[in-house]
Amino acid sequence: MSNYIPTLKQLQYLIALKEYGHFGRAAESCFVTQSTLSAGLRELESLIGMTLVERTRRLVRFTALGDRIVEKAYRVLREAEELAAIAQAASTPLSGELRMSVIPTIAPFLLPRLLPHLRREKPGLKLYLREETSQSAIESLRHGHADCVLMALPFATGEVDHAHLFDDPLYVAFPKDDPRDPPPSIAPELIDETRLLLLEDGHCLKDHALAACNRPELRAEAMMMGTSLHTLVQMVDNGLGLTLLPEMAITGGILANTQISARPLASANASREIALVWRKESSREKEFRILADILQALSKAESRKPVAA
Numbered sequence: 531m532s533n534y535i536p537t538l539k540q541l542q543y544l545i546a547l548k549e550y551g552h553f554g555r556a557a558e559s560c561f562v563t564q565s566t567l568s569a570g571l572r573e574l575e576s577l578i579g580m581t582l583v584e585r586t587r588r589l590v591r592f593t594a595l596g597d598r599i600v601e602k603a604y605r606v607l608r609e610a611e612e613l614a615a616i617a618q619a620a621s622t623p624l625s626g627e628l629r630m631s632v633i634p635t636i637a638p639f640l641l642p643r644l645l646p647h648l649r650r651e652k653p654g655l656k657l658y659l660r661e662e663t664s665q666s667a668i669e670s671l672r673h674g675h676a677d678c679v680l681m682a683l684p685f686a687t688g689e690v691d692h693a694h695l696f697d698d699p700l701y702v703a704f705p706k707d708d709p710r711d712p713p714p715s716i717a718p719e720l721i722d723e724t725r726l727l728l729l730e731d732g733h734c735l736k737d738h739a740l741a742a743c744n745r746p747e748l749r750a751e752a753m754m755m756g757t758s759l760h761t762l763v764q765m766v767d768n769g770l771g772l773t774l775l776p777e778m779a780i781t782g783g784i785l786a787n788t789q790i791s792a793r794p795l796a797s798a799n800a801s802r803e804i805a806l807v808w809r810k811e812s813s814r815e816k817e818f819r820i821l822a823d824i825l826q827a828l829s830k831a832e833s834r835k836p837v838a839a
Contacts, residue, residue, distance in 0.1 A: 534577040538610055541603040543570045545673075547583065548600045551590050608674035612813045623817045625654035631667035631676040632659060635735045635759055636804065639782030640680070647828055664734040671809060678818050680825075682776075682802040685734050691815065692807040693822035696829040699801045700742055701780060701792040703763070704772040715796035718743035723751035725771040727762050730755065738802040739774040742795060759784060766790055776802060804829075 546556035547567070557567040575582050582596035592600065632641065641659065648655060660667075660676060664685050670676040672688070682698070702716040726748060729736045740749055753771070756762035762773045767788040775784065780792055794800065806822045808815065 536574055536578075536603075538607060540570050540574045541607055543567045544574065544582065544596075544600060545603050545607065547571065547590060548592060548596075553590065604673045608809075611674065622654060623820050624652045627656045627658060628817070628821075629658045629660070629675065629677045630680060631662055631670050631678075632680045633664050633667060633682060633734065634661055635729075635733065635776060636680055636682065636778065637661045638760075639776075639778045639784070640804075642782070644825065644828060648824065651824060663732045665732065668807075671807065677812075677814060678806055678808040678821070680804070680806055682734055682738060683805050684738075684803070687807055689810050690807050691810050691812070691818075692805045693819055695804045695806060695822060695825045697801040698804050699777045700739060700795045701775050701777060702772060702795055703766055703775045703780075703785070703790050703792045705766060705769050706789045706791045713793070715794040717796045718745055721745075721748070721772070723748050726752040727756055727765055727771045727773045728752050729759070729762065730757060735759075735774075735776065735802070742774075742797050742800045744797065763788060763790065778804075 542560055543556065543562075546559045547553065550556040550559060553564050553568055557564040560567060571583060580595055581593055582599060584591040584593060637659070645657070648657060660670065662670065664681050667676065667679045667681060668685075668687055668690075671679050671690070683692070702721065721743060723745070728739060740752075756765070756773070759775060759779050763775075763784055765771065766773050767790055774795065775792060785792065806818060806825065808818045812818070
């Protein structure tokens, strides 16, 4: 058995090469030269006596053992980063660096109101934000690129802890000159599936909207063509159909300067759960719960604002 213990720097090099698949780009991400990164990985392989990466002129291919070690390396680096966070969190919660991923159907509507509040409440907090889809955000959390994720549930998150923040009701948005004069709230059966516009695959809001409607034919007939909620709003405003929007987006002003009306979706589960998610048994759980409390307080204040018709 080898007594050699890899250094954290070598594990960082290995992870970077796995993520970028290219020695040059991996070296740039680690702020070292390509020769330094390559030498560090060769030393790692030499000392453990096994090949982790097969090198060719065109490809970088990880061996089965290399893939296994990369998975372990993510965990080791994540734990190493949390060592420093433990002491800081104990002395001053929510200070120092915090990396949070936020999904695109939340980020532009909640963050502009959240960030000024956080700066006032927690001036020592350096919050680094990354906007990405739910699946990518969970992968970032699992690999240690993100400390927590602000997202909508339900979603297949795996083994995580989370704090419920608030429920975000869904609305049906349609052109104001729609001749059918919709009622104060719209039942799913009144939605014309041939006119329904939804986000493309990869956005969990699409699945939340379809689940709330509970009409299997909508999945087959609706047009999955929006790359963002703002894109969907522009299409609706140009008379191309109707869509489903979360209340958060409407309160955040997404319908400003449009000729679009919005009515609540009248179904038993016509909302999504907004939650803060973090790794199970994280040493920063206390901080995440404090952050969740701040977000909950903010949501209560925002809920008093009227929703545009």
